[in-house]
Amino acid sequence: MSVKNTAKKRPPIRLGMGDKVFYTINALFLGLMALIVIYPLYFIVIAAISDPDAVLGGKVVLYPVQITMDGFKRILQEKSIWTGYLNTIIYTALTVVLALAVTVPAGWALSRKTVPGKKLWMIYFIIPMFFGGGLIPFYNVMSSLGLVGSMWAVVLPSILSVWNLFMTKTFFESSIPDGLVEAAKIDGAGEYRIFTSLVLPLSKAILAVMALYYAIGQWNSYFNAMIFLQDEAKYPLQLVLKEILIASESTMGGSGETILEQYRMANQIKYVSVIVSSVPVLMLYPFVQKYFSQGVMIGSLKG
């Protein structure tokens, strides 16, 4: 009934029966997707603060049972996690600083029409996006550079992502007006001066996006650390987590009380360590989400 009424009053935005159904199904489906995304994260939190026996008994599904902070107390004593944490912070900080120093100037240079050999440089940077030597030659290069076993093996290969470079380039092309650069030139500023005093202050958005892209990339990576580092004191957080979270799944089998007891403790530590390791990244995320999506859009403007 009401549908018909609105239709008569405001013809341009009448909601037909079909549209109503469409909007409802649409909203329901998206809501369901949101639940699917949120529930696993929610479960980790409630399992971390619940009594391990209740968790193992399958009683913790929708809300925490017998709330306890034991897991958090125990993880404070897990030295490996905190060493890993510290290492990851160091690697991430170094990666971000070096990555910005490499990516941003190069992105600016590539965004200028007058850079000599522009086409050639573009091809130079595009080729690695689609073709690489593969794992073993990469390992051998690192080995002959003397980087195996060093933290620089984790940091240095991560300081330039060609994808990020092109994103930076596109940002400069679309958001620094040519007139401004021309004006600075007429005032006698050299190219370096223009870059440091004019371009960089105008580019905080892309600097933030890049810093966060590189930071999260490094924070979350484990593979290079796994193949290049042998000394456990140098392990980043993800590698420590890999031992805690995953290693046991393939090795432990069978049943019996002792194993169950091990799992009782181990599982609680697992839930807690997932939280402890992901909190920094997930906390940052809502604040920077705007920039992140902007970044992806900038990159998408030009393939």
Added chain:
Amino acid sequence: MRKVKAGPNGAALTADLSPSKLRARRRWRRLRENHPFLVMLIPAVLVVFLFNYLPIYGVLIAFQDFMPGDPILGKYTRWIGFENFTRFFTDVQFWPLMKNTFLLCIIGFVIGFPLPIIIALMLNAMKGRRMAKVLQTIFNGPHFISLVVLVGMLTLFFGRYGLVNNIAAGLGGDRKSYFLESGAFRPLYILSSNWQDFGWSAIIYIAALSNVDPGQHEAAILDGASRFQRVLHVDLPAIMPMVSVMLIMSIGGLMGVGYEKALLMQTDGNLGVSELIATYVYKQGLTGVPDQGYATAIGLFNSIINVVLLIIANTTSKKFSENSLW
């Protein structure tokens, strides 16, 4: 210096020079004026050279009988042509590896490619703008979870002492680790990948959708089109160019599935389906008694498949639509 003469009347002064000399001089001047840009490029060029181009050169060991520590081009280099490749093609592992890699990629692609497009279209067609923003924020979240934590979470849900088994045990059932079951590997791998990235991959389409001309929608409304019809006949065509570009890109990367994740999910129980070309390369080349020439050959074979797929996808797209990467 002659340079000084080139002023407002430079054209007249250089008229006596041949065109080729003139061009060379102009080029030299351009180089001098723009050399700071080259300086700014140096670090990036160097990093790419070290970590991307040197390994491409290192691919030569695929054609050698190579021992770790050998120089790539040395006096005693033993060239063996395509022997490493033929060895791989006749390896008992060859067909299982091809099948595992291919199936994981294809199934992952068939589910993972359309999903973000559908989600973007649906978010865009939502009535409440603010609600759509909130949902988008939620959908993007899992993208920032690391692979280790993601696989760790999988064990906490599907492992022997994970949620699914806990509920089953609570109801009196038996525990079984889905990580040790080959049948569960592909569904777990693909569903968790989609869970993590469908929202993130949708951003690019949402951005494209925000550029759709509202006039088109108004015209369609006047013609009596329902919202659903407008999704199909206004929104979808508007993002088709983006869809084609993403299609080409993902076909190019089809055989380069995330082996880092597969490696994390591997157990003795599921190795029959979870061993991929890339994880096999890792094991052959870097673990046990490394056979690096062989492993490199396998890796090269994989990259060549990728490049060929990319070229085929691009050419096809060019033929049937305006869209292509080059």
